[in-house]
Amino acid sequence: MESYEVAIIGGGSAGLAALKQLSNLGKQAILIEAGKKAGTKNVSGGILYSKKPKRGRAYNVEDVYGSVFLSDAPIERRITQYMLHATSGNKVFTMDLTAAHEYQANFGYSVLLGKLNSWFAKQAGESAEKQGGGIVSGVHVRSVSWQDGKTVIETDELEPFEAKAVIAADGVNSEIAEMTGARNKFTPEQLYQGVKVIVKMPEEIIEERFGIGQEDGAAHLYAGDVTLNHIGGGFLYTNRDTLSVGAVYHYDSLMQRPAEPYTLVNALLKNPMVAEFVKDEVAVKEEIDRNLPKEEQLRVRFAVSKLVKTWNELRDAYHSPSARKRLVEGGKYKSEEEIKARLDSVRSELEGKYRTKFVTDYVELEYAAKLVPDGKRCAMRKPYYKNILFIGDAAGRGVFIGPRIEGLNVGIDDAVRAANAVARAIDRNDFSSNSMGEHYSQMIEESPFTRDMKEIDKDYLKIFLDAAKDVPKDIIGQRYGMVFKLMSSGTLRGLAVGFANILGYDRLLPLVESEDTYVQVPIELAEKMGRPVAATYEPTLPTIAQRVAQLKYDDDRISHIKVLDHESEFMKKMVKLCPTNCYSMEDGEITLQHEACIECGTCAKETEWRHPRGEKGVNYQYG
Amino acid sequence: MSDLKIAVIVKLEPDFSEGNVSYNADGTLNRAETKSILGPHSAVASSAAFYAKVKYGARIAVTTMGPPIADTALQQAQLLCDADELHLYSDRMFAGADTLATAEVLKTGISKVEGGKMDIVFSGHRASDGETGQTGPQTAWKLGFTFLGNVIDYNVDMQNRVVRARRMISLQGFYDVIEEVEAPLPVFIAIDPSYKASFNTVSQRLAFEKYQKEAKERAQNYKQYLKIFNAQQLGVDPKLVGLPGSPTIVYKVERIPKAKASRKAEVVDGSSRDQIAKVAAKMYEVLGGMVIK
Structure with a gap:
């Protein structure tokens, strides 16, 4: 051996x-x-x-x-802006938490x-x-x-x-x-379920939209009605030429009120502020005239696909300083203006000759999910x-x-x-x-x-208190008013944190991480103090089947998951909680189709759960 | 590093993969328009040699006879097997060679590598353009090596210097019979197209990664490993190579008549639901007795 x-x-x-x-x-x-x-x-x-x-x-x-x-x-990008948004309908209240992001950090990169x-x-x-x-x-x-x-x-x-x-x-x-x-296997109380989509967006459009420099990045966090009453929140991070948009929720909160993970991401994407962040110009192909001869239909289909691909690639390159430079230096184009001219001509050819429409929407590249252990509860x-x-x-x-x-x-x-x-x-x-x-x-x-x-870090806590100092105390409410008053004085804060740490996270967490803090308070904040935000379009959200179809798998015909009890309450909830809809209910029994599994482990607690054999299963491109 | 020495004979062939082939109006191959690549069977032979590199640290020389552009086949083979040497036998005198004359050149060349002390010579099953499957066996015969054809798996007992191989053969009317044979080195192995190397220990996987990386680097600078020999340098007998050395002559090529189709195809336009339903109904009818779960 x-x-x-x-x-x-x-x-x-x-x-x-x-x-x-x-x-x-x-x-x-x-x-x-x-x-x-x-x-x-x-x-x-x-x-x-x-x-x-x-x-x-x-x-x-x-x-x-x-x-x-x-x-x-x-x-991807060095995060230099870190914003927390409380949402309710079309209203958003924003707090700048860049100081919290920079706290005890040399850097944070997306x-x-x-x-x-x-x-x-x-x-x-x-x-x-x-x-x-x-x-x-x-x-x-x-x-x-x-x-x-x-x-x-x-x-x-x-x-x-x-x-x-x-x-x-x-x-x-x-x-x-x-x-x-x-x-032991982790329990829902100890876990978060995270679901993320990668959104395509040209480099310089990201910089312009988020007001950041070439090397900088922004992070936006969301709480309030986007959570659909779950404990957790949404996030949006800028990458070099993509955005990461996702939702992270307490698993036990999802167990209490089961919701399909993708509906939570969809809720976030539908928020007017997020919708405006992810929007882009998208080519929509015109239906091919079925009365044309078969060969002609094929020719048009290929021509349009090829042109749309060229348009997308060229547009990405045109909006990226390094790619522009490469194209010009590589001799493919004489100048940046020439790239632009070519881009415009491809577009007008698509519009004129093939009646392709260019609309405002957004483009998803990859859907992913993962469980995240909450060290406070399960380290x-x-x-x-x-x-x-x-x-x-x-x-x-x-x-x-x-x-x-x-x-x-x-x-x-x-x-x-x-x-x-x-x-x-x-x-x-x-x-x-x-x-x-x-x-x-x-x-x-x-x-x-x-x-x-x-332990709770009192200096870190102060950053939050400072960020929230303009918030009227009546919104924070009777429940937290006392705490805030106590915390606003340096000495008392030290004492209070000391006392809190004696109590320990076990007893504190149910208070701090609650529907109140993640849902009710943010909604109230947004409604009373938020500014209205309007979306200029309605994003076309892909179905879960479309999202799964976009993923790459090397299917193992043998399922790596075995359901132990086909009638347990936990397994019944998997019908909703599995991020890729692998579970369905037939005649009161749970059945599993593992082919679309993205190996997140959401169902692991009550199944015989293994990773697929070598090379098998999902192959993420972005991750 | 062991002292196992391996040669692989490969061939530059037209790329018959979809979209790369071009034909003349009379149905013959348009060689000028069709790109040439390392033949698919030569690629399998190269992979088989790579197995010995990973498992036994063998030294590999890839050899071919062909025009100067055949060096691309050697480069592609090097990428597959991390060859230490690439030999191209190229001379106008070799033109028009049949399998026997080609075997003469290959034999002479292989006898020159490593002082003629080869342990295993690999060839593909046959070429995709000639399809005679003769060059390998004839080279083996000329070298005087034991010939093992249709090999799907092999291992070398380094201590006893013996090859154990599994061959896919047909026996008394049964196809796909696997025969296990043992032969003392040196041997000539014509590898079966179904050959697939498997590496099942950690050290083999690590070596695989290492040599694969090395192969990439080497293939990028393949000219450093390339030696070109002409007829004089090889010292071949002019009577045995090229046209003079070729007893066979192709005087006519006939098209293979198209077989009559026994199946009937029905084209259904999939644009409407009704049409799709028709397809579903047909499938239902065909799969009638089966239960799909």
Whole structure:
């Protein structure tokens, strides 16, 4: 049997950081990824932060990958505007929370994990190769077991092999955690369900619309009636030439009032402010005249498709400084004016010859969903089992404080700590839980993110109070009036936060994260203080079938999910809560059609849930 | 790195994939208009050689006989198998060669690589333009190597220097019979088109990634690995190559008569619901007895 020092299971941003860090430390490590290649199974909101904690230290992405990260990595835009909007109908009340976004942060970049993780994989893979390790993709780990003092890893694709230490980075639906019994499956109270669509938009139009510079980005968050009375909210982040628009909701809130995840995204997209943000010029093809001869119909169809494609590509290029430069320098066009002229001529040809219409609408590129662990409620207290160390989502470590969500950087920080613990274990040749596991657990305890998952930070709280200082107290209402009064004085705030922290998140959370704070107060705010916003068009929302049709799958004919109880209350709710409508009800029984599954794990709690075999399942392009 | 030495013989062929072929009015191939690429069977042979690279760290030389532009076939093969050397045997004297004369050139060339000490020579099943499937076996015969045809899987026992291969054959009227054979090195393997390499250990997967990356880099600079030999450099006997060395002559090519279709097609315009319903009804009728769940 082949033997390796370290096996990392899962090639998301946490697993890849562990591989890179171990390689940086001169240790041999292999990473096993189920997807066709790293990045095809990952989804994030997503903003990647680099943290500058008040106390202690954080291991950031640039610590792992070096300065080349900022100069070379395919990151989207540095978020410089961070706005929270309370919505009700066509009214919106806005608070600037840029200070909260910048709090304890070196930077926060919008990212798309498809691109970013594949860059991480290239960097980490090259470093690992030098140490005799590397990335093995398209392989799904089936089991980890201990035989005669050896840790044996079995997969669906390869011969079993041995590893001295294992780092489990297999995400929120960690099979390693479940099969070893290291932790229970997460419950709805501990999770958020996030659903996101990628919206296409040319680069300079983004900059103009959001009032940002070439390198800058904006983040807009939404609470109020867009939530359809659920606890959570919507978000819109600007990427280089796309927008990430999504909704993140407390899973238990969705359980109480089941709503299809896509209706929540649709509610957000229909909000007039968001609709205006995503709008773009879209070519609508004219129906082909069926009386024409067959060959002519075909010719027209091809010609129109080709022209529309040219128009789209050219328009994207025309609105991107780098692409414009490339086209002119590459000699394809003599000047930028010539590109514009060509663009106009393609358009008028489409309009004149083929009666193509150009309308205001928006274009979706990809639909995605993911469960997000709320670290406050589910972080593993001791994130290890025997010689397996759990990192990132697999350990339930995500930070949700107010509107700020951190997960990618938490996973990277965990990864470095785990890699350091494993490196020391290799040097001492001691991989026991008492030594390696405890050492890692101790380092996790020192992580500033662990502190964020346990305590309220009074300075962070002050930023919110400052942002809300113009809000009349009567709106915030009797319920919170006292709290606000107490919190507005520095000394009292210190005392109050101290007291709150004694109470602990367990008792505080039901108060802070409630329908009141996410829905009622924002609605009231918007109605009483909001400014009216009007949409100039009505967005054409794709159906879920259209969204699924756009995704790329490599279908495994064997379902990776087995329904255990076809009549349970939980499973009945999946008919609504599955983001891609995989469940349906027939004669009082739940049936599953796994083909459209995007592997979010929403149904995992009461099913036998596995990731698909190597290379199978969904392949995200953007992530 | 083991001491396993491999040669692959490949051929530059017209690209018969859809949209790339062009025909003359009389139905013959328009060679000037049709792009040439590495033949599909040559590609399979290259992949089979790559398996030995990944698994045994073999040294690979890809060889071909053809005009100077045949170097693109070598480049494409290098991308598939991370070849260490590319050999092109090119001389006007070779023109008009049949399979036997081609085999003579290939044999002479292969005997020159690595001092003539080859362990395995791979060829494709046949060429997509000639389809005779003779060049491989004839080269094997000239080299004096054991010939294994229709190989769908092979492994090398490095210690005993033995090849174990599985062959897809037909036996007493049964098709798709798999025969397992063992042969001492050196051998000549004509690989079956259905061959697909599988790598089932972590170290093989890591090596696969490593060599695949190396192959990409090498193929970008393939000229560094390319050696071109003319007849004189090879030292072939002029009587055995080109037209003089070719006992077969193609004097006439006939079209294969079109087979009569046994199925009947009915064209349904899918623009209206009624028409779609008609299709559904037809399908229902055909699938009648089946239960779809």
